[in-house]
Amino acid sequence: MxxxxxxxxxxxxxxxxxxxxxxxxxxxxxxxxxxxVEFDGGVVIGAxxxxxxxxYIANRVTDKxxxxxxxxxxxxxxxxxxxxxxxxxxxxxxxxHSIELDEPPLVQTAANLFKQMxxxxxxxxxxxxxxxxxDKRKGGQVYTVPMGGMIVRQPxxxxxxxxxxxxxxxxxxxxxxxxxxxxxHFCTQALTLAMERDGSSGGVARLAAITEDGVERxxxxxxxxxxxxxx
Amino acid sequence: MLxxxxxxxxxxxxxxxxxxxxxxxxxSTFSPDGRVFQVExxxxxxxxxxxxxxxxxxxGVVFGVEKLVLSKLYEQGSNKRIFNVDRHVGMAxxxxxxxxxxxxxxxxxEASNFRSNYGHNIPLKHLSERVAMYVxxxxxxxAVRPFGCSFILGSYxxxxxxxxxxxxxxxxxxxxxxxxxxxxKQAAKTEIEKLQMKDMTCRELVKEVAKIIYxxxxxxxxxxxELELSWVGEVTNGKHELVPKDVREEAEKxxxxxxxxxxxxxxxxx
Numbered sequence: 067m068x069x070x071x072x073x074x075x076x077x078x079x080x081x082x083x084x085x086x087x088x089x090x091x092x093x094x095x096x097x098x099x100x101x102x103v104e105f106d107g108g109v110v111i112g113a114x115x116x117x118x119x120x121x122y123i124a125n126r127v128t129d130k131x132x133x134x135x136x137x138x139x140x141x142x143x144x145x146x147x148x149x150x151x152x153x154x155x156x157x158x159x160x161x162x163h164s165i166e167l168d169e170p171p172l173v174q175t176a177a178n179l180f181k182q183m184x185x186x187x188x189x190x191x192x193x194x195x196x197x198x199x200x201d202k203r204k205g206g207q208v209y210t211v212p213m214g215g216m217i218v219r220q221p222x223x224x225x226x227x228x229x230x231x232x233x234x235x236x237x238x239x240x241x242x243x244x245x246x247x248x249x250x251h252f253c254t255q256a257l258t259l260a261m262e263r264d265g266s267s268g269g270v271a272r273l274a275a276i277t278e279d280g281v282e283r284x285x286x287x288x289x290x291x292x293x294x295x296x297x
Numbered sequence: 298m299l300x301x302x303x304x305x306x307x308x309x310x311x312x313x314x315x316x317x318x319x320x321x322x323x324x325s326t327f328s329p330d331g332r333v334f335q336v337e338x339x340x341x342x343x344x345x346x347x348x349x350x351x352x353x354x355x356x357g358v359v360f361g362v363e364k365l366v367l368s369k370l371y372e373q374g375s376n377k378r379i380f381n382v383d384r385h386v387g388m389a390x391x392x393x394x395x396x397x398x399x400x401x402x403x404x405x406x407e408a409s410n411f412r413s414n415y416g417h418n419i420p421l422k423h424l425s426e427r428v429a430m431y432v433x434x435x436x437x438x439x440a441v442r443p444f445g446c447s448f449i450l451g452s453y454x455x456x457x458x459x460x461x462x463x464x465x466x467x468x469x470x471x472x473x474x475x476x477x478x479x480x481x482k483q484a485a486k487t488e489i490e491k492l493q494m495k496d497m498t499c500r501e502l503v504k505e506v507a508k509i510i511y512x513x514x515x516x517x518x519x520x521x522x523e524l525e526l527s528w529v530g531e532v533t534n535g536k537h538e539l540v541p542k543d544v545r546e547e548a549e550k551x552x553x554x555x556x557x558x559x560x561x562x563x564x565x566x567x
Contacts, residue, residue, distance in 0.1 A: 163415065167423055178416030203456045 092120035093145055093192075097266020099228030099257055100130060100141035102198035102208040103240070103249045104221045108277035109198040109206040110246065112253035113141050114228065114261050115269035126269045131283075135160050137276055138176045138199030143226035144213065145192040152183050152193055173199040177209035177217055185215025194225045200276050228260030228267035235259055246275055250284070258291045323439030335443055336436050339466035342445035343392035347522070348479035348513055349378060351389055351449035352489060352506060353461040357499040357530015358451030360389040361506035363479070363514050366521040379527045379539070383408040385418055385452050387529050387537035391479035392446030392466075400444060404428045421452040425462035425470040433468025443467075447478040452537070453530045481513035488512055499530045503540060507548035508555050524549060 097118050102111040113130035116123055130142045132153045138160070142149035156179045164171040177197040184193055191213075198208045210223040222240045224232055235256055244252065250273055257271040271286040320326050321334030328334060349362040362378045380388045380401040388404060390397035407427045411419040428450075436443045447465045454460070463478065464470045474494055477485035488509045494502065503526060510524055526545055529537035540548070 167420060169420075172415075172417060174417055175415040178414070181416075182414065 088120070094119050094124055094147065097228070097264065098130065098143040098226030099224070099232070099260035099264060099267040100143050100196055100226045101224040101229070101232075101236075101253055101256055102141060102196045102210075102222070103244070103253060104198075104206045104208050105244055105246055105249050107206060108200045108246065108275060109208055110249035110253055110273065110275050111139055111141055111196070111198050112257050112271060112273045113226075114257055114267040115272055116261075116267055117146055118266055123268075128269070129272060131272055131274050133157075133281070134176050134197070135164065135171055135199070137170065137201065137278075137281070138173055138197065139274060139276060139281070140176075140180065141196040141198070141225065143194040143196075148191045148193045149195060152180065152191065152195070155183060156180055170201060172201045172203060173197065173207040173209065174201075174204070174219075177207075177211060177219075180211045181215055181217040184211055184213075188213070188215045196223050196225050198276065200278055202278075206276070224256070224260075226260075226267065228264035231263040232256045232260045246277070250275065254286055255292055259294060261291070262294070324436050324441070324443055325439040333436065336467045339392075339443040339445045340447075343447045343466065343478060344480055344482075346391045346393075346446075346479050347519065348477060348481040348485055348510065349389045349391045349449060350475070350477040350485050350489065350506060350509060351451050351461050351463070351473070352475040352492070352494055352502055353451065353459045353473065354494045354497045354499060354502045354530075356459065357453050357502075357528055357532060358387070358459045358461050359499060359502045359506045359528045359530075360387060360449065360451060360526070361510045362389050362391075362525040363481075363510045364523040364525050365519050366523055369521075373523065377525065379525050381537055382424070382450065383412075383419065383452075383537075385454055385529060385535050385537060386421060386424065386450060387452070387527055388448050388450050389525075389527070390446050390448040393444075394446075396444045397446040397448060400428060400432065400446065400448065403431050404450070418454060420454070420457060421450060421460040421462055422472065424452075425450050425464055425472075429464045429468050429470040431468075432464060432466065436466070436468055449473075449476060449478065451529060453533075453535050455535065459530060481515070484513045485509055499528050499532045500544070503528060503544055504548045504551040507545075507552040511549075511552040511556055524552075 100113040102109055111131055115128045117125040117128045132140050134140050134157050140153055159179050160171050160176050180195050180197055194213050195211045200206050208223050209217055209219050211217050224236055253273055254271055261267045273284045275282045320328035324335040347363045347365045351360045360379055364378055378390050382388050382404045388401055408419045408424055432444050435441050443466045450462045452460050461473045462470050463476045475489040492505055514522055526540040528540055
């Protein structure tokens with residue numbers, strides 16, 4: 067067991083810069099676990115709700131599932147500022163594009179807009195984004211745009227610091243052809259497991275199901291999360 | 298009897314009876330009855346050119362162009378009037394060919410930038426609106442002249458199906474099931490209206506398009522011509538390309554045979 071007890075640790079330790087304590091100099095990060103799953107007729111997306119500045123939890127009820135358009139969402143991980151800025155820019159571009167075309171935008175278009183920005187500014191940004199939604203042409207789609215700016219469509223995708231702990235769970239429990247309720251259950255379990263192990267993930271589990279009829283959001287509070295260990 | 302000539306202060310000469318000549322020297326001037334003459338003159342340039350038609354059917358789009366051959370010394374197939382704008386988009390033109398070539402480059406850049414930014418094929422409605430906006434910009438200023446060409450854009454897409462749009466020198470784009478531009482456009486439109494294009498396939502339509510071009514071609518005024526035929530649809534897997542040699546020959550044979558039949562039936566009536 068690797069528990070660490072630091073008797074001399076002081077939350078107000080100052081580093082070289084005298085003006086502010088160390089924790090206030092750390093970037094605000096959506097430490098995070100995010101995921102998205104395709105099913106026939108839509109997608110289910112999920113995220114935890116913890117935002118940290120170093121070891122301090124700046125927001126324990128964050129909403130990392132951000133609407134980009136009526137039927138397209140993105141899950142944000144990495145720097146909170148970077149992902150918010152990119153999401154705002156893409157929301158604007160996609161809205162304009164949709165009005166020009168006089169048609170609801172494609173999920174692929176939204177994902178490509180994210181990719182363009184994340185690739186062009188890859189040195190400056192720290193943003194790992196999952197774009198998911200529904201459109202008339204290809205139904206439910208999940209595109210992952212990790213740091214560095216590549217893009218790939220996947221039936222199920224996980225991201226963020228907590229994702230490392232649930233790749234095994236995802237690989238062994240995901241089955242193609244799940245229903246919406248099965249996907250929601252799958253996401254809840256995966257998020258719970260990640261939040262349990264990753265220090266930068268926690269709080270509540272936020273979920274959303276996006277279909278042709280719209281978006282249905284759910285919150286699973288901390289005490290309602292499934293219990294995996296009996297301890 | 299010619300109307301009397303008038304000399305103006307800056308030595309321009311015009312006929313006194315044509316009062317519109319004060320308002321037709323630049324695209325930035327309206328006439329008193331609300332017309333922009335430069336744009337209308339540009340459309341006349343299109344009407345002097347030989348005919349091009351485009352027809353949309355159940356599973357694709359077919360273009361046919363009557364390419365007049367002014368000299369026997371020309372290499373066959375030079376000065377094409379049908380362009381590839383993107384893999385799934387084709388463009389047939391009438392009017393000043395150099396203007397049309399410049400606009401085909403504009404259309405290609407638009408389609409390419411769209412794919413680069415948004416990751417998928419440009420919808421034809423959007424492309425035609427963008428190119429029409431570009432054409433329109435040249436009708437606003439006296440420093441430039443309007444484009445002297447009209448063109449027909451056609452595409453086939455898995456999701457949108459076949460699409461056909463026409464853009465004229467004024468900068469408006471129209472969506473069509475069938476349209477014609479150039480000197481015989483009225484005659485061609487009459488023939489097109491006789492077709493039930495919504496129920497036809499590309500293979501059937503190719504023959505009809507060839508026939509229409511042969512019908513509207515004026516043997517007396519214009520002698521030799523080359524028929525340029527292209528299509529895009531399910532039959533080509535969504536790729537715009539010139540019609541293959543065997544299909545072309547079959548279509549031309551059908552066209553020539555139909556014309557002979559009509560000549561024969563005329564004789565019988567007499």
